[in-house]
Amino acid sequence: MRNVYLDNNATTPMAKEVIELIQDNVELYGNASSMHRSGRDADTAVEWAREQVASLLNCDKKGIVFTSGASEANNFVFLTFRDLIDEGYKRNRIITTTIEHPCIEETSQYLISRGYKVDFLSVDRTGKISLKELEEKLGDDVALVSIMTGNNEVGTIEPIKEACALAHKAGALFHTDATQAIGKIEVDVKDWDVDYVSMSAHKFYGPKGVGALYHRPGVPLRPLIHGGHQESGFRAGTYNTLAIAGMGEAARLAKLNLKEEAEYLWKLREKLRKGIEERIPNVVINGHPTDCLPGTLDVSFPCAEGESILLYLDMEGIQVSTGSACATGSLEPSYVLLACGVDVEIAHGSIRFSLGRENTEEDIDYVLEKLPPIIKRVRMMSTRKEQNNG
Amino acid sequence: MANSFMSQWVYTDTVKEHFMNPRNLWQDGEDFEADGIGEVGSLACGDQMRVGIKVVDGKIQDLRWLTYGCASAIASTSMMSEMAIGMTLEEAYHLTPTMIMDELGGLPEHKFHCSVLGDKALRAAIDDYLEKQGMPNPYKNKVAKVMCECKNVTDVQIEELVKAGKVHSFEELQELTGVSTVCGKCKNKIKEELEELLHIYSK
Known part of the structure; x- marks a missing residue:
């Protein structure tokens, strides 16, 4: 059976070059903090990786702190501001959005x-924040503004450069969780002038369990894990040398292929979107029609429930994700879709296709062949059909 | 791709089989004249079921169903249909989610409450049938469990109030029935039950 992996926003397979680099260095056992030769070898790998990541982000490599991933990087920033506020920082409010990652x-x-103060920016039906609302919510008590670069579910790209400028004008620092955007669109720290950026290697063909936080040298940062001098004392723990080196290689490849890859993924994504709209009646495309991560397509199939669609697709070797409650393990469907103002039933029937560099035109053809009869079948079984034209 | 870890499917083989080949599905345009129809579930938790029954000589002679829901909702309704056909109305009325789940070989904990609604839809269909026939409903109160002993309030009473849209919170339920206002021992149990019912019936 054909295997079509369309869940690249959940994670990506490691690039061939990343696997090779890790395999070639699997015996690199030194502790990168040691002064002797094997330590220095490991340190060379870590510092090489840091350069690759800094080059991808167009930022000062001194600002890169390796972490276990984006969740840690995001916690790093938020808990830094908790500490600052505890220490009596003159600003004590954080602004973020309703569609951030958990x-x-x-x-x-x-x-x-x-007891800390956090405000949330709403988004419109396409998942976009409003700069006007940000401006209204900003004030001289705001310490941090945190807005994701691109949304993991609907793919909507936020106006980071503009939002960052507004935050700075109001004297606040700016963080963006760029986890889904890195390797897919250009993330330019210098151009955007952002203070903090979170990222995770496994979203761009690197290994799992490794990521990074960029912080503009000099901005506040408090240790998240105490107990060692690694990463300038910000993040204790022996370096995960191989994972970090793998992340470096993934960053190098991402920079090399960024433009062509984005164009290629958008072409496939649009082929899939048009194909679905042509072949299946009554579908709803979620997210922004153009300001969207190139490989992300979130579609709702009213009258059909997402987990059923996901599992019937899985039987055909097609791997996707859903915003349905059944898949989230909670009783509520995707809070991102609900925040976009999507009706609860439409949210339960959402499927996210997230494409990656290994997908081909033939993969899309295969999905377009298998998906319509599955939707037809799930709708045929559904109690909800008479209320729609499905 | 090299991989030494092969996964099991999400659910049991029986669930998978019913999910792939659902039994007694109500086909589009099928000539099935139901004697009673019941519907339960809500979009809030993403599961809704409709059951139609044909009754001959006090027995369920045939049954059709539709489900908006996940794989375990589809499989459990399909399984319920196989179990219910041939049962007397009384037997059918006593079908429980646990009986259906056992036949399926088990379900994940978080799926059990939300997706096994087939028995409730079946009971609603039997209620509907008896009402249409102008017949008394001897089962309804028999399956009822007393939830609050001090005030003698049953789960069926609570369910009816929720269904009718008269109760939206524990406080409202207390106001109407006085549950948990005396010894208060039943409070947590009733809160849990109510939460589930609100979820199933909220529109």
């Missing part, structure tokens, strides 16, 4: 539960 959403709720 590692920001739930960290925000944690802070709120402990």
Whole structure:
């Protein structure tokens, strides 16, 4: 059976070059903090990786702190501001959005539960924030503004450069969770002038369990893991040398292929979108029609429930994700879609196709062959059919 | 791709089989004249079921169903249909989610409450049938469990209030029935039950 992996926003397979680099260096056992030769070899690998990541982000490599991934990087920033506020920082409010990844959403709720002030920017039907609302919410008590670069579910790209300028004008620092955007669109720290950026290697064909936080040298940062001098004392723990080196290679490849890859993914994505709209009646495309991560397509099939669609597709070797409650393990469907003002039933029937560099035109043809009868079948079984024309 | 870890499917083989080949599905345009129809579930949790029954000599002679829901909702309704056909109305009325789940070989904990609604839809269909026939409903109160002993309030009463849209919160339920206002022992149990019912019936 054909295997079509269309869940690249969840994770990507490691690039062939990344696998080779890790395999070639699997015996690199030194502790990168040691002064002797094997330590220095490991350190060379870590520093080489740091350069690759800095080059991809167009930022000062001194600002890169390696972490276990983006969840850690995001916690790093939010908990830094918790500490600052505890220390009596003159500003004590954080602004973020309603569509952030759970590692920001739930960290925000944690802070709120402990009495900290966090405000949320709403988004429109396409998942976009409003700069006007940001401007209204900003004030001289705002310490941090955190807005994701591109949304993991609907793919909407936010106006980061403009939002960052507004935050700076109001004297606040600016963080963006660029986890889904890195390797897909250009993330330019210098051009955007952002203070903090979070990222994760496994979203751009690197290994899992490794990521990074960029912080503009000099901005506040408080250690998240205490107990060692690694990463200038910001992040204790022996370096995960191989994972970090793998991330470096993934960053090098991402920079090399960025433009062609984005064009290629958008072409495939549009082929899939048009094909679905042509072949299946009554579909709803979620997210922004153009300001969208090139490989992301979130579609709702009213009258059909997402988990059923996902599992019937899985039987055909097609791997996707859904915003349905059944798949989230909670009783609520995707909070991102609900925040966009999508009706609850439409949210339950959402499928996210997230394409990657290994996908081909033939993969899309295969999906377009298998998907329509599955939707027809799920709708045929559904209690909901008479209310729509499905 | 090299891989030494092969996964199992999300659910049991029986669930998978029913999911792939659902039994007694209500086909589009099918000539099935139901004697009673019941519908339960809500979009809030993404599961809704409709069951139609044909009754001959006090037995369920045939049954059709539709489900908007996940794989375990589809499979459990399909399984329920196989179990219910041939049962007397009384037997059918006593079908429980646990009986359906056992036949399926088990379901993940978080799926059980939300997706096994077939028995409720079946009971609603039997209620509907008896009402249409102008017959008394001898089962309804028999399956009822007393939830609050001090005030003698049953789960069926609570369910009816929720269904009718008269109760939206525990406080409203207390106001109407006085549950948990005396010894208060039943409070957590009733809150849990109510939460589930609100979820199933909220529109």
